Amino acid sequence: MRNKCLRGLSILALLAASLVAPAGAASPEPSEDARAIVEALVACGTRHSLSSWTDTKRGVGCGRDVVVRRLEAVENESGKRMRVVVDKFETSAPRTKNVPVPMENIYAILPGTDPALERTAFVVSGHYDSMPSDIMDPATDAPGADDDASGTAVSILAARALAPTRARAALVFAAVAGEEQGLLGGKRLLEWLTKQGYTVGGMITCDIVGATNGSPDRRVRVFSEGGPDGIDSPGRQMARLVEEINGEDKVRLVFRLDRFGRGGDHRPFVEAGLPAVRFTEPLEDYRHEHQTPRVENGIEYGDLVKFMDFDFVAKTAAVVQKTLAEMANAPAPPRKATLGGAVTPSAVVFLESEWDAERAGFEILWRETTEARWSVLRTIDTGNRTSPSSTFEETLSSISTDNHYFAARSVGKNGKKSIAVPAVAAARRPPA
Ligand SMILES: [Zn+2]
Incomplete structure (x- = not known):
């Protein structure tokens, strides 16, 4: 019975294969x-x-x-x-x-x-x-x-x-x-x-x-x-x-x-x-x-x-x-990522992005200033948002702006990730 079934299946599979790839035209x-x-x-x-x-x-x-x-x-x-x-x-x-x-x-x-x-x-x-x-x-x-x-x-x-x-x-x-x-x-x-x-x-x-x-x-x-x-x-x-x-x-x-x-x-x-x-x-x-x-x-x-x-x-x-x-299946990266919270004990990441119904959220990435690769610091779930709000703010408690590099990227509901956008400090004049 099992054999017969398998044989039946393999004939079907052969038929299906012949539909997509006619004999002699195999890739x-x-x-x-x-x-x-x-x-x-x-x-x-x-x-x-x-x-x-x-x-x-x-x-x-x-x-x-x-x-x-x-x-x-x-x-x-x-x-x-x-x-x-x-x-x-x-x-x-x-x-x-x-x-x-x-x-x-x-x-x-x-x-x-x-x-x-x-x-x-x-x-x-x-x-x-x-x-x-x-x-x-x-x-x-x-x-x-x-x-x-x-x-x-x-x-x-x-x-x-x-x-x-x-x-x-x-x-x-x-x-x-x-x-x-x-x-x-x-x-x-x-x-x-x-x-x-x-x-x-x-x-x-x-x-x-x-x-x-x-x-x-x-x-x-x-x-x-x-x-x-x-x-x-x-x-x-x-x-x-x-x-x-x-x-x-x-x-x-x-x-x-x-x-x-x-x-x-x-x-x-x-x-x-x-x-x-x-x-x-x-x-x-x-x-x-x-x-x-x-x-x-x-x-x-x-x-x-x-x-x-x-x-x-x-x-x-x-x-x-x-x-x-x-x-090509990931959401667009954030349009802009800004790092705030300088001279305070907690860094703040501000994100601006286009509305995308397929975006599940964002990942805040970080790495030691001596490191080559990013790690995920935090995941922000925005998948249940229904309004096309395009700005987000995330406070990183007790994390200094000074000891790491930071970035953000989009994550799709399909799990695909965009390239990272570095979170850089807004230009300001250092105190004298
Ligand atoms: Zn060449």
Whole structure:
């Protein structure tokens, strides 16, 4: 009887599976998918931003076609709920000899479901352009498997994984050009989002996320800058949340904007005061980055597929997916957190926030001034409030303003948490 039942169930399960995934159309493993994407991009020979946009076999236009084909397939699978945009623009910089040149970014947008958050975008981006040893050379082979076909693959994998899901806020999966020419595509991505009326709730650039180079530590590094005081910034708050969502065994926080002497597409977002971080592999081998493929004194140079670790690419995509899904379902962070109670024995935290019916409340966070990570000091339940009151005040009895840093964040009825907003003292002149 039991067997018969199970058999009946398994036939039903097979039937159900055949409805969503017809035979022969099974989704590939993410690591195999990552390999296929990277190999297709590398097959373009070079994806230098000043190479041909019209040659379908060689050049940056060939790279664009690979990305567009992939994302359009996801768009179709999603029943067009996801929307693919090819953003053509003109730009100039020292690395275009200050001459205006054409560029193209590609975005896949998954609209948010909640009118309160649908104009907030959570963004992942990789750059699909590449370079040989000479940044101004658009002709020589520049495979760019790791830098940054790997990050481009992560955007596509994340788009595919999240397309069937629903989130309160919008998700944007980007592949941009012009990174090596001076972060031109990243700057454009921010301009485009702003022009479309989006507020950036969080941005991740995945740049060089394709190799582990024998590193015993296989965690993806998350770079975040410290802000004007060197201590906190929206990016730093986001980095802490990325770690909290994924675990210390999956991500390694690095409290720096970027690696020494290097840049990335999160920078324009950071400079605009937005929460943005950079994901990079645990240990880089500079013989495989920004190098024309060649052998010199028995050493092989070049950014080649054979140096890649596609399991790591897939794991990085999983971290990105989890992060975006959590952040895009959380209530908006408090608009403002202010710390009062200076020169008294008790600190007071004042919060201002937008009304959100899905918010359960807030958490007051604190940490020792020597600590890197927040702890929850107090939970404020506002879930039963029915009026759209947007200010809250919490007195922290017998806790001095001076011995800790404080912050606050929103918590949703679904348990999702926003990034933290530091509670800073209102500016006042110190007594003489
Ligand atoms: Zn790069």
